[in-house]
Amino acid sequence: MTELGSDTRTKIAIREVCKTFETKKGRVVVLDQVDLDVRSGEFLAIVGPSGCGKSTLLNCMAGFEPITSGSIRIDGVEVDAPSRKRVFVFQEPGILPWFSVWDNIGFGLGKMPFEQKHEIVMRYIRLVGLDGFEKSFPSELSGGMKQRVEFARALAVQPDVLYLDEPFGALDALTRLEMRAEILRIWGETRKTCILVTHDVEEAVELADRVAVMTPRPATVHSVLDNDLPRPRSADQREFRALKDRVFEILGVRRG
Numbered sequence: 001m002t003e004l005g006s007d008t009r010t011k012i013a014i015r016e017v018c019k020t021f022e023t024k025k026g027r028v029v030v031l032d033q034v035d036l037d038v039r040s041g042e043f044l045a046i047v048g049p050s051g052c053g054k055s056t057l058l059n060c061m062a063g064f065e066p067i068t069s070g071s072i073r074i075d076g077v078e079v080d081a082p083s084r085k086r087v088f089v090f091q092e093p094g095i096l097p098w099f100s101v102w103d104n105i106g107f108g109l110g111k112m113p114f115e116q117k118h119e120i121v122m123r124y125i126r127l128v129g130l131d132g133f134e135k136s137f138p139s140e141l142s143g144g145m146k147q148r149v150e151f152a153r154a155l156a157v158q159p160d161v162l163y164l165d166e167p168f169g170a171l172d173a174l175t176r177l178e179m180r181a182e183i184l185r186i187w188g189e190t191r192k193t194c195i196l197v198t199h200d201v202e203e204a205v206e207l208a209d210r211v212a213v214m215t216p217r218p219a220t221v222h223s224v225l226d227n228d229l230p231r232p233r234s235a236d237q238r239e240f241r242a243l244k245d246r247v248f249e250i251l252g253v254r255r256g
């Protein structure tokens, strides 16, 4: 387990967070005493059983959902609302179908002189490898390309935390592999703090510096596993398989 409260590199400090939803059928306790530190500039993956509360935790960290008790601080400041400094990349790209690639990326930048906006938009179009497609509309792009627009849109506002909730979920298997490599390249170039929620344990082990494993609902963080394997990582490596097996073991999944 990561020691809490003593690390100067802490970007996000989550302490004893509980989250309940009041529904017509009664109260649903989703998060129960979640403690987690996210370090500045790290790539953290969160895995857990389906429905345990991963998206809820991410929504609370991003300020979209209020927590019931406990605290979530980013750079020492309590999170109480969404912020442009912390952006979400959704599973289904949130890009607007009637806007071109350029307009989709420029949209979030708000009002600024055209030259300045163009410079920023083109920088991020190049970063995600979409040069030449700036005038295209989403309907003219593949799933992977739409996901690239989504990343560019998110990065262009220069957030310091990127929340990724199953961002590759809607992509086919090959495109998923390609986009995993792309997100690593982009993360390497920008060094944003990245928090990835995924149900894919292999994806978590391939990408993350640390893997937080959650328990079934009401969920808490069972353990945070360090992953120091050098990149690029291969699922064939013995250490890779060992870490994957350890995550499955914590999740209570018997394999082989």
Ligand SMILES: Nc1ncnc2c1ncn2[C@@H]1O[C@H](COP(=O)(O)OP(=O)(O)OP(=O)(O)O)[C@@H](O)[C@H]1O
Binding pocket: 021, 022, 023, 028, 030, 048, 049, 050, 051, 052, 053, 054, 055, 056, 057, 199, 217
């Ligand atoms: N707005 C809401 N109102 C009531 N219950 C909710 C709400 N949002 C989530 N829940 C409940 O909280 C629990 C956790 O949901 P959440 O979407 O966070 O899980 P998850 O781990 O992301 O699941 P998945 O792996 O399927 O994406 C579920 O039981 C869900 O029904």
Ligand SMILES: [Mg+2]
Binding pocket: 054, 055, 056
């Ligand atoms: Mg979810």
